[in-house]
Amino acid sequence: MTSSPGGEPSFLNPRILIPFLLVSLIWGSTWLVIRDQISEVPPIWSVTYRFIIAAAAMFMLVMLRRLPFTLDRGGHFWAILLGVFQFSFNFNFVYNAELYITSGLVAVLFALLMIPNAIFGRVFLGQRINGGFLIGSAIATVGVGLLFLHEYRTSPIASGQVILGILLTIGGILSASAANVMQALPKPKSYPIITLLAWAMLWGALINMLVSFVTVGPPVFETRPSYIGGIVYLAIIGSVVTFPLYFALVREMGAGKAAYSSVLVPVVAMILSTLFEGYQWTTLAAGGAALAMAGLLVALRSGKPKLPPVQASAKDARPD
Template identity: 25%
Template sequence: MSAPAGRTRLATLLLIGVTAVWGSTFFLIRDLVETVPPADFLTVRFGIAAIVMFALFRRQTLALSRRDLRIGVVLGVLYGSAQVLQTMGLQHTDASVSGFITGTYVVLTPVLGAVLLREHIRPVTWAAVALATAGLAVLSLRGFAVGAGEALTLLSAVLYAGHIVALGRWSTARAAVGLATVQAAVIAVVTGVAAVPGGLTLPADGGQWASLLYMALIAGAGALWAQTWAQAHLTATRAAIVMALEPVFAAFFAVLLGGESLTRRMLIGGAMVVTAMYLVELKSTPRDPDASAADDPPVEALHHDV
């Protein structure tokens, strides 16, 4: 049975809010990683998120079943590994190319769902996926070459897609808070392993700590919970298309707060991604097979998270 239409719409709006928050962090991260290595930044960010979440949601986290704990660990490993690979890839490729390749999880999510879970993806959804991907290319690409950096980034996109698919299958509203807490802790451990060789570097001043705390509490803890809850009520493909708005919001905040200039590419690419989201939203109803297949997944079903 599909989730009620109102709850599905709420989940979509919540996921849009998550992508807006993620998009607002791009220019903050760009400034912060000039002095704090990316792996160190991720470790501290998700470490703080995990500590705060466990303090607030200790009862819900401890109430998780062993199965839910295993799911949380798998989801955290997927997401943490994707973060590390994306960071490694970014050291060998342009940020614009990295942004586009990472965004290909929009395509990889329905592909993984169809191949691994035998999900049926409607033609209109594939059209929205294609339009969103083209929009990401217009928004991000300034040239393209294939090398080690691009390969690492593509692998990270596969893991992000796997995380989205897993969340769509395993996430339930009941366990969302606990799952998000376990994920944050596991992500901190995974990124911490990458940070160990060079030692842990902390932010140098109050401004950097303020940025990191915003990313830990709002874009970390809050966003992890919101995504986990939202994907209990949305298909993985639908969620991926909505999350393609992240670079659109990143461009918006870069112009609004980061001092960048608004370009024609931003307007055209952003419009294409927004159109793709509206296309899949307008054509999806609780009775659609593409919407009902994963909006209210059975608890025992295999679940995937980003």
């Protein structure tokens, strides 16, 4: 395996680079598809349908790969936690955020995922955060602030709703980050990733279904072809294809470095938002996007936070 001078997996290794680019490009496109799902169907039911299909497809993949189908009690504990944070909280926050702000802006804000990943990695995994990462994150945060200043000035909806969109997105970021860091813990890494994800998606779908009945009532479905096609695309391409690749990167490289895919995701999302949602660029928005991307690249170039020596010597304790 190709490694960097510090012994870390190199992005130039095709085993790392290809899934990294594939995940970034696919997830960049899913933001626009999610936007189309925001219709007469309550968002939580759309999330439920997505992960019912995704879980079924993931279990088919488990059988085709002849992987273990069942989990022990500990495995179900982690699958439930992943289902709650990744496939329930995260996606419900995101779908609802797109009721108030554009998909491209949600994606740009989500590009800051590496920041809570690094903080949670420091708290729960003992990873150090270096100065370059802090500088890059600060630059990116300023850029995102400029983007939302632009949104305030140009949005046809009330500023309070824009704030709500921001807060919902932050909720999604924190939920996704919690799930990311779980994948870097030794115990979840001991289970086959596809089996764990299949159960996590199933638990997430069941939780979403229960909450849907309680909060918005019986199922609502739309027969519009683009809605149905969007559900299938998000379930198969946006979930079954990408999550095993992404969480494999998390296990290989650590949660912080895997989240560098967020550098490319908003670029794809903003381009698609411009083409299909009529997003209007201004000097302020362009400057904010440039600062956000520049800051994230500075953070990326700073390298992965190092583990303390006591953990770095124990292979099972390493997040990468």
